[in-house]
Amino acid sequence: DQQVKQNSPSLSVQEGRISILNCDYTNSMFDYFLWYKKYPAEGPTFLISISSIKDKNEDGRFTVFLNKSAKHLSLHIVPSQPGDSAVYFCAASAQGAGSYQLTFGKGTKLSVIP
Amino acid sequence: GAGVSQTPSNKVTEKGKYVELRCDPISGHTALYWYRQSLGQGPEFLIYFQGTGAADDSGLPNDRFFAVRPEGSVSTLKIQRTERGDSAVYLCASSLNPTSGGASINEQFFGPGTRLTVL
Numbered sequence: 620d621q622q623v624k625q626n627s628p629s630l631s632v633q634e635g636r637i638s639i640l641n642c643d644y645t646n647s648m649f650d651y652f653l654w655y656k657k658y659p660a661e662g663p664t665f666l667i668s669i670s671s672i673k674d675k676n677e678d679g680r681f682t683v684f685l686n687k688s689a690k691h692l693s694l695h696i697v698p699s700q701p702g703d704s705a706v707y708f709c710a711a712s713a714q715g716a717g718s719y720q721l722t723f724g725k726g727t728k729l730s731v732i733p
Numbered sequence: 734g735a736g737v738s739q740t741p742s743n744k745v746t747e748k749g750k751y752v753e754l755r756c757d758p759i760s761g762h763t764a765l766y767w768y769r770q771s772l773g774q775g776p777e778f779l780i781y782f783q784g785t786g787a788a789d790d791s792g793l794p795n796d797r798f799f800a801v802r803p804e805g806s807v808s809t810l811k812i813q814r815t816e817r818g819d820s821a822v823y824l825c826a827s828s829l830n831p832t833s834g835g836a837s838i839n840e841q842f843f844g845p846g847t848r849l850t851v852l
Contacts, residue, residue: 623775651839662737662824662843663776708775712839719764719831719839720789723775 622646623711625724634733638696642709642724645690649711653721654683654694657706666707667694699731735759737844739825745850746815754810754847758827765808766828766841767800768792769821776824782808783830815851822846 624643632638640654650671655663669676669683669692676683682695696703706728710721738757746752758765764783768776778792784805793799797815802808812819826841 653840655843660845662826662845665840665842668840710775714831714839717832718789719828720766720778720781720792721768721776721841722778725773725775 620645621724622649623709623722623724625707625709625727627727628725629728629730631730631732632699634701634731635698638694638699638703638729638731640694640696640707640709640727640729642692642694643690644692644711646711646713646722647690648713648716648718649722650715651712652683652685652692653710653712654681655708655710655723656703657708657726663708696729699729701731701733704729704731737825737827737842739823739844739847741847742845743848743850745852747852748815748817750815750851752812752815752849754812754823754849756808756810756825756827756844758806758808758825759842761829762827762842763805763830764828764841765802766826767808767810768824768826770824770846771821779810783832812849815849817851820849820851822848 653668654666657663685692706726708726709724767779770776781789782802797813799811824846826843828841831839
């Protein structure tokens with residue numbers, strides 16, 4: 620049973636527009652969430668994270684929103700650029716429970732069209 | 734500075750053989766993690782080291798899989814009697830000590846992975 624779900628396998632967005640990638644989780648013990656970006660033949664690259672004590676974290680063009688009651692988080696990229704085209708993974712851990720392993724979703728492939 | 738490095742980048746072996754995969758973490762990172770990623774899936778956790786000891790090996794699929802980190806730096810993932818289902822990309826990550834407190838401590842930085850193919 621998947622504890623972290625990314626229900627959209629792919630997303631296409633026009634350059635300059637906003638990209639919104641969504642992620643849902645089922646484990647209420649998760650208290651730390653991360654987004655990774657992955658290019659083909661490379662390892663995942665850390666993008667941004669958020670602790671469960673916050674509902675928003677921003678870093679340049681990237682903003683992550685967390686809705687704990689809905690067990691939902693989203694990554695916003697504004698404005699989207701062609702170099703953002705990659706697979707994006709949502710991940711979570713239950714640090715408060717002493718578990719530091721990351722549980723990943725299956726990823727969403729983002730294509731930014733010039 | 735140097736990131737996480739993994740060798741070899743590709744490994745092709747035959748069913749039943751033994752393989753070793755190596756990971757060099759970021760200098761100063763005391764925590765090291767192994768994951769594997771199958772096609773179309775996200776990475777799946779295998780094992781986590783804090784220093785030299787395996788703090789969490791709950792993700793190892795069976796006793797054919799074993800990992801060591803004898804000096805608290807480089808780690809080796811060992812797979813005995815490989816099976817075709819072991820074919821995947823094996824990823825290594827490192828982080829600062831996540832037990833030190835602070836959410837950002839658990840930002841894990843990944844290497845490029847080793848693609849293992851079992852024929």
